[in-house]
Amino acid sequence: MKNFLELLDTKSDMKVSVKLQIHGYVEYRASINGIQFADATEVRLDLNSDINLVIHLDKFNKGSSGIEVTEFFINSLEVLPKYLHLARPSTNYIDEYGQWRFAIPAPFYSWYHEITGQGWLLKPT
Amino acid sequence: MSFEKNFCPSPWYHMRINNAGHYEYCRWAIKSERRVEASIREVEPIVWFQKHMSGVRQAMLNGTTVPGCSDCIKMEQHGKVSGRQRQLLKIGVRKESFVPALQSSSWMSPLSYSQDNNGDTDQIPQDWQIDLGNYCNSACLFCNPHSSSRLATEWKRIGIINSVPKSAWCEDPGLLESFLSMLKSSPTIRYLHFIGGETVITPAFVKILQALVDADLQHEISIGFTVNLTIWDADLINLLSKFKLVQLGVSIECFHPVNDYARYGSNITSVRQVLDAWLESAEQYNWLVQIRPTPTILTILHYPTIYEFAIPRNITVESCNFLNDPTYMRPTVLPMEYRQPIIDKLTAVAATIPVIDDTQVINTRNQYLNASQLRQDITSYVDYLKNSPDESYRLPELVAYLKKMEASRKNSVLDYLPEYEKLLRTAGY
Numbered sequence: 001m002k003n004f005l006e007l008l009d010t011k012s013d014m015k016v017s018v019k020l021q022i023h024g025y026v027e028y029r030a031s032i033n034g035i036q037f038a039d040a041t042e043v044r045l046d047l048n049s050d051i052n053l054v055i056h057l058d059k060f061n062k063g064s065s066g067i068e069v070t071e072f073f074i075n076s077l078e079v080l081p082k083y084l085h086l087a088r089p090s091t092n093y094i095d096e097y098g099q100w101r102f103a104i105p106a107p108f109y110s111w112y113h114e115i116t117g118q119g120w121l122l123k124p125t
Numbered sequence: 126m127s128f129e130k131n132f133c134p135s136p137w138y139h140m141r142i143n144n145a146g147h148y149e150y151c152r153w154a155i156k157s158e159r160r161v162e163a164s165i166r167e168v169e170p171i172v173w174f175q176k177h178m179s180g181v182r183q184a185m186l187n188g189t190t191v192p193g194c195s196d197c198i199k200m201e202q203h204g205k206v207s208g209r210q211r212q213l214l215k216i217g218v219r220k221e222s223f224v225p226a227l228q229s230s231s232w233m234s235p236l237s238y239s240q241d242n243n244g245d246t247d248q249i250p251q252d253w254q255i256d257l258g259n260y261c262n263s264a265c266l267f268c269n270p271h272s273s274s275r276l277a278t279e280w281k282r283i284g285i286i287n288s289v290p291k292s293a294w295c296e297d298p299g300l301l302e303s304f305l306s307m308l309k310s311s312p313t314i315r316y317l318h319f320i321g322g323e324t325v326i327t328p329a330f331v332k333i334l335q336a337l338v339d340a341d342l343q344h345e346i347s348i349g350f351t352v353n354l355t356i357w358d359a360d361l362i363n364l365l366s367k368f369k370l371v372q373l374g375v376s377i378e379c380f381h382p383v384n385d386y387a388r389y390g391s392n393i394t395s396v397r398q399v400l401d402a403w404l405e406s407a408e409q410y411n412w413l414v415q416i417r418p419t420p421t422i423l424t425i426l427h428y429p430t431i432y433e434f435a436i437p438r439n440i441t442v443e444s445c446n447f448l449n450d451p452t453y454m455r456p457t458v459l460p461m462e463y464r465q466p467i468i469d470k471l472t473a474v475a476a477t478i479p480v481i482d483d484t485q486v487i488n489t490r491n492q493y494l495n496a497s498q499l500r501q502d503i504t505s506y507v508d509y510l511k512n513s514p515d516e517s518y519r520l521p522e523l524v525a526y527l528k529k530m531e532a533s534r535k536n537s538v539l540d541y542l543p544e545y546e547k548l549l550r551t552a553g554y
Contacts, residue, residue, distance in 0.1 A: 002127070004188070006128065012228050110230070118217070
């Protein structure tokens with residue numbers, strides 16, 4: 001890339017990849033920004049999109065089954081399991097009824113800057 | 126031409142006023158390439174920032190290399206964190222995710238504005254470097270008259286210069302008041318970095334801090350400065366404690382008596398006591414502390430002692446850059462056979478730091494990343510000493526300077542560095 005004008009002309013997006021591991025008997029619904037998937041997905045989202053990974057557990061055997069989010073990467077940057085404390089509830093092993101969610105407000109890179117402790121983020125005046 | 130390699134966002138939020146009151150576009154720009162720009166006597170700071178820095182901004186947008194940026198390029202080549210990387214990080218951009226991070230940044234709009242307006246900007250500086258003159262009680266051998274009044278007097282006395290630098294801009298009450306009123310009317314200022322001389326004994330330093338407190342602006346402003354470890358002042362500590370954050374740099378070259386030779390005017394025993402006092406204050410007020418050495422040919426042999434001090438105390442170490450001026454004091458003036466023991470020692474010290482994450486630490490002020498930062502800083506010096514060309518042809522120039530200064534100071538480098546006797550003798554010592 002030679003200059004700023006080329007940057008303006010370049011269309012970039014985010015590659016979001018998720019892998020789930022199913023432990024035992026589970027009925028569930030998983031989605032990224034409303035796009036449903038089974039146990040793995042790779043979607044491309046606009047750079048300025050919010051990102052919402054949502055998993056609903058409908059049926060499972062309490063104490064012996066559940067869903068583990070083994071991978072959640074955005075543009076090759078690890079989100080889970082590294083930042084599982086930011087999930088709600090704060091785990092990457094889901095074995096409770098109801099909704100589990102990992103929400104990232106846009107823009108992703110500003111959020112990533114904050115959570116990785118990169119210091120000041122100046123805003124234009 | 127490469128946009129990713131050359132672009133720096135600094136000219137959209139940072140500027141500098143130098144000792145003479147002239148404006149500069151960057152705190153890292155190398156001295157020999159700095160243009161003589163307008164001064165505070167001629168143009169208001171914000172006008173200069175918005176209209177007169179347009180050329181630098183245009184160069185950044187065009188992806189061209191700005192000559193003053195060569196230090197940053199050199200630092201990145203050796204794996205040392207550059208000023209450009211730091212300034213990119215302040216807008217949320219790292220080199221490895223440059224394109225998507227910049228494209229999704231809130232700074233795209235100001236950049237586009239400049240693209241459409243010949244480099245002009247409607248931004249105002251949020252990050253200032255304020256040079257307060259050369260008032261200093263030390264006369265470090267690697268320093269210059271523009272940064273040390275004591276050295277300036279000595280150089281004039283022994284005939285190296287004909288006259289000492291003029292008074293700093295901030296000694297003019299009218300100019301200082303004009304600058305203060307600009308600061309007070311800039312509500313988005315986040316960071317003020319002060320440079321001396323020895324900042325803490327420069328009257329304008331306290332005047333500016335007090336004026337900001339009187340204007341109730343201290344809550345959002347962070348202050349950065351470096352001390353030469355000859356003075357600790359309780360009143361100043363109290364004033365500084367009112368600000369949002371203090372980033373304290375402490376200058377020391379090594380924990381060895383050669384520090385006294387290089388940082389003439391200091392004494393390693395009292396330096397240790399003053400260092401402890403500053404560290405205690407920093408701990409009390411939760412300030413960020415960094416050791417800020419300037420490794421030279423004179424101190425690089427004992428430079429590993431700095432890391433040995435810093436590692437158990439979880440303090441980061443960071444030189445501004447690889448020394449550029451004076452050229453004959455660069456560590457690379459050492460021939461390779463003299464560098465090897467230093468490389469071995471630094472490598473051994475680095476090996477004592479466990480590797481937790483090998484991602485490059487750009488935010489060197491995140492204390493949780495201090496160990497990684499220390500390791501990467503040591504590694505950058507190992508790389509620099511291993512791979513930078515031999516500049517031992519500069520040894521005679523070094524010896525000539527040392528002899529001149531030692532005649533004035535009645536000391537001898539050999540009392541501090543007997544290891545270099547043969548080397549210095551061959552160069553005319």
